[in-house]
Amino acid sequence: MIRFLHASDLHLGKPFGGFPEDVRARLRQSRQEVIARLAGAAREGGAAHVLLAGDTFDQETPAPTTIRHALNAMQAASDLTWVLLPGNHDSLAASELWRVLAADRPGNVILATDAAPVDLGGAVLLPAPCPVRHPGRDLTEWMDDAETGEAIRIGLAHGGVHDFRPGEDAGPGPAGVIAPDRAERANLAYLGLGDWHGRLRIGPATWYSGTPEADSFKPHAPAGALLVGIAAPGARAEIAEVETGALRWARIGLDLVAGEDGVARHDAALPPLAERATTLADLVVTGRAGLAARAALMAAIRAAAPDFLWHRADLGGLAVSQELADLDQIATSGALRRAAETLAQEAAEGADAAARHAAHAALARLFEYRMEE
């Protein structure tokens, strides 16, 4: 019986430059601390090994402190064996990184830098390290013929799968090249994959663990790892999902229809108050709303934004519905009314998207000015 924790894509050292400095520091810290949380999850699940399926580091040459902190955290969990597999971000082409790791690694850290069996004590790990960022071939192919005797065979790889192209996560490389039935072909009790930041089941014994700490607003399952137990050679792997994320990345979509109470929808869509301080919220409002409804929604957004660790609202996709009542609130007649009507018409029928957008924003601003009085 062997138990291990399968995780991947820690992306330690990811800078998150698009965020304000305080948020940036928090995001980096939460990633660095994920190692300790993985160790805790492993201990809690009775696992002796933590298999990291690539992209442990975000860059090929991380800052020395990033490497040192990671190794220190792993050394602190000395009761566990950590296996680091080179992924596409930290491929073997990052020779300096792997040189430093090889030189500084504590005794409980194994660097799976060769496509050769690694004895885990009761099982044999067959790693498929990425030699370069885009290897362009199925690195797991060698597992089919790997001689391991009667031991439990566990595969560890990083990259896409043939028939798995989930749109925005596909990355810039070629289509996935890892055979989705590699576990069956190579008689693997389990094939742990990395690269896909969301948790995903490819087959009964083939899983992407996803990242243990979320790093984007993509609609993944909660960040975490997989606790895997294999009783004996030929036995089915028992897989349990473990949540390890400290921060929540929430993309909140609001698709409004004209006349709808946007404020109520907005308030209902927000996470509970207790979670907001550890949540990065990306509010995307689409659909159609009148000027008054839009202004009310903006006020509600402004009121809620400080609750969150970070908050962004995108109302670019919210079209203005032509409601006479809104224009009447600007002016019932005269020059102001004429200006409002001009802008409303441009927002609906402008020559191009930029003109329509400008007119839309100008009309909303005119409405706000009038409502200030």
Added chain:
Amino acid sequence: MKLRALSLTNVRKFAGKTASLSGIGDGITVVSEANEFGKSTFFDALHALFFERFGATGKPVKALQPRSGGSVRVAVEVQTGAGRFVIEKRWLAQKGASVREAESGRLIASDGEAEAWIAGLIGDDRDGPAGLLWVRQGLVGLEPPGSSAADKAEKARLAETRRDLLSSVAGEIDAMTGGQRMDRVLRRCREELDALTTPTGRPSGAWKAAQDEVKDLGQAHDALAAQCAALGDALRERGEVMGEIARLDAPGARARRERDLAAARQEARLAEDHAAKVGRAEQALKIAVLEHGETGRERDALAEAARARTEAEHARRDAAEQAAGTACAATQAERERDLARAAHEEARGALRALQDALGGAHRRETAERDAARARDLADRLKAAEGHRAEAEKAAALVQANPATPARLAAAEAADGEVERLRAALAARRPSLRIDYCGDLRVALGGRDLPHGRDVPFDERASLELPGIGCLQISAGTGRAADPAADLDAATARLAAALSACGAETIETARQSAEARTADAARERLAAGRLDAVAPDGLEALRRAAAEAARAATPAAEPPDSRSAAQIEAELDAAAAPAAAARAAFETAERDLARARENSAAAAATLAAAERACAGALTAAGPSETMEARQREAAERERSAAQTRAKCQADLDELIAAAPDLLSARANLTRAEAAAKAAEKRRNQLGERRSALSAEIGAQASQGVEEQRDELAGRLAAASEREARLAGEVAALTRLRQVLDEARSAARDAYFGPVQEELTPLLNILHADAALSFDSDSMLPRTLSRGPEEEGLETLSGGTQEQIAILTRLAFARLFARQGRQMPIILDDALVYSDDSRIVKMFTALNRAAMDQQIIVFSCRQLAFESLGGQRPDISVTGAL
């Protein structure tokens, strides 16, 4: 409202008086009076009545008060639609305001109510539209020209008034233009826009900061990206280097290189070995050729030795015979030589004896000459020593004698001087002479005076006159000179000179001098003699004498009675036989030498012949085996020829089978170079790997990729922010544009009534002229005359003044149209207008006056005569 009468009490120059103006008509009323009449006082008082509250104490009110002080009172009679009223105000003292019916005098309102009644009459507020219709002296514009706070407030007030007026005229003007709401919206829009852009629309504030941030971050990101690219390149290169090192260090590659090198070496070694074999075969061939030649020469040598042996034996016999003959001849010559030698020795002994005797004679004679010379030199030395002693003695005398000629001369001179002085003194000395005539004698100084001879005396003389006494004779005193003193001095000098000469008297001095001269002559003579005896000096003479003495050692020669000359004669006699004996001996010697040479030569020839014969015998070997040996030699020659042929064949075969040695060597060179190059490349790669590792380590330690990615994120965020602000600016710009357009369009409609009233009046002045209005100030902005449009501020003062008045006329007509008749009051207006224009302005005023009351104050009586209109009644009454 129309004004009908005006009265001022205790106002400025009308202190304590009441000035009245009555009979003001409906149209134009002209108050044309000379300067200092008080026209402006009427104007200001009328203005204060309508625009200054009765409780006011400000400058406009105080300016009305005369210097004497007191209450200021102004009253005006107005006609409205409700009737005629008298409005009265008092300021500063007895303050108050009232409105009464003109006819009944009934009080309609007082104080505050009166103020409200007045406000309702002229407009909604105190500074209402009527303010537009007052034209002060010299005013050319429609607004205050200054920029002070008060002026700005006044401008705003007037603009509001015009807006109010036009709003009233145009109905819902506020609704049309947006009015204050529009202003507020535009102000908000402009405030926000101004926070993001410059007046010309360029980015500023947050937008500019965002753009700058994008630019700065972009530059920083590009720099880091370049650094990362360099790092990536270094990593890739190091990977390639390490890969190449691995390939070079791979056991297979290394073994392949070693195999290649070993094979090349083996091939080269084989080729070299074969080449050595060829060399050895060539060597063997050379030896065979040599041996072949040697066997031939051996065969020939045997034949030659046989012939040489025979010839040597014959030569030996001949030489033996020749040697025997020459030996006999030599023996005979030796005997003859011995005889000649004995004779020669004898003659030579005799000669030698004679020569010895002659030598002894010569030596004796020489010794005698030397002894004589030594004696001579000794004599000369002795004489020289004497001369030298004499000279030294004389010199010592000369040296000891101080009476040199010079000193003697000095003493002679001093002595001469003494003698001269003595003579002179004696000549001047008194003297006594007595010629005795008896025996008695006169004694002087105890001695008798001689007879008949002058006896000199010195200063005094005491004559003893026997029997008489003693006669004292004195030479007297007081002589001019003292020859005795000079004589003493000269005597002293003489004594000194004599002392220098070592003499006491001049005579002894002369003697000393003569002796000194004689000694000096003796010294010279002795020295001359010394020079003659020892011309080279006494010391040289001493050395010569000593040497001669040594040389004069007597010779130890045997005694011989013969002289040298005798012996020489005997020697001459013995010389001839001795020479003959010597010649005979020498001849015998030569003959013997020749005989011996001949004998030796014959012996040498014999020895050589014997050696040659022995050599020939040795070389030829035993004669009995000669033939056998010649046959054996011929056999060896044939065998050597066969060996040579075989060696040649072997060599040819080896050459034919030889591998390409040069190619083998070239291949080995190539293989060695390849191995060396691989090793060198390996070292270079090692060094490059170290350099790259150092570079990578340095870059990686900075975490440049993290920095780059962080900057990329910040750049994206900044770009997004900049784009959002740009969108905001676009929206605000568009909003401001739409608002401006909407308000301009509204104002076009808004200014329509004004234009309608203004255009006919304007055309009186300028045909085809048109005014455009500013949407903010609502005042004329430009004047168009034909195609040209000019800013109002660029026009002449007269034209500006005319447009200002016409605009007021137009506004007044708008007031009238809304039922609010307001008089236009002009105080010394049209001061800048020329004659032709002023007439046209009069026409315009008269046109306006058709339904508008206009009151004109002017001091230009003549110019305003043609204005027409009514002239009011003016009166000034006395004190209150």
